[in-house]
């Protein structure tokens with residue numbers, strides 16, 4: 001039996017076992033996917049002994065993504081760019097790592113709004129953490145000419161601009177509404193709105209009517225930002241799709257089948273979020 005897991009600290013909140021468990025059952029695979037609470041001091045040892053523990057690989061969540069990146073022996077470009085890994089697997093006894101957040105975000109965006117790139121205008125990113133870096137990379141790879149980054153702590157936005165070059169422009173956090181009016185896509189990658197905490201205070205008056213508003217926070221599924229954008233008549237993309245799609249490459253690596261993100265899977269995770 002092939003075994004995979006997700007590690008984090010804490011880990012109780014993780015919905016990854018529900019996602020992978022659904023696919024294992026759907027494909028009748030003799031495998032398991034569990035969650036394991038691993039304290040920060042134990043991560044290195046845990047990852048180095050994956051084979052001895054009988055795991056073929058694992059997902060890594062907060063706060064272990066950076067250390068996982070540094071421990072892996074082979075790192076794919078997607079993880080190198082972000083400086084963090086969320087998906088690890090063994091090839092022989094070598095530990096490989098990637099980051100599937102870029103894939104998850106861009107795949108779902110294109111699924112919900114296939115023509116998002118058809119509109120002129122910059123992409124505006126709120127936040128400058130690990131998720132922001134993955135998403136900035138995705139948009140630049142797709143050929144977007146200008147990505148604007150707004151972050152409460154300006155230096156972190158500047159670090160992203162320094163890494164990716166002149167197509168990334170840093171704007172003041174306080175200017176996030178005014179400087180996003182011409183956006184083709186606005187993305188919240190901050191933790192603001194999680195479990196209803198805080199408000200981004202975006203005023204959608206005067207926004208490009210073709211703007212797509214997306215939030216990677218998915219608890220609640222309809223964040224205040226998404227609700228406000230809908231009220232303003234804008235198209236929206238929720239954060240759950242990114243979570244579901246980022247899980248696909250790991251499952252394929254560990255269990256040998258490329259799974260589908262189905263409406264039934266989505267329904268199950270929504271029931272868990274709202275339950």
Ligand SMILES: NC(=O)c1ccc[n+]([C@@H]2O[C@H](COP(=O)([O-])OP(=O)(O)OC[C@H]3O[C@@H](n4cnc5c(N)ncnc54)[C@H](OP(=O)(O)O)[C@@H]3O)[C@@H](O)[C@H]2O)c1
Nearest residue numbers: 127128129130131132152153156189190191216239242243
């Ligand atoms: N849907 C998905 O699959 C998915 C995947 C990854 C992450 N996420 C979610 O995305 C969010 C960010 O994740 P991350 O890994 O990038 O975290 P991170 O590296 O810790 O970055 C957090 C970001 O949120 C900002 N922030 C936090 N509190 C704020 C506040 N009160 N006002 C303004 N900005 C605030 C931080 O700004 P400062 O720099 O000023 O602190 C920073 O830009 C989390 O909610 C996470 O759950 C979702």
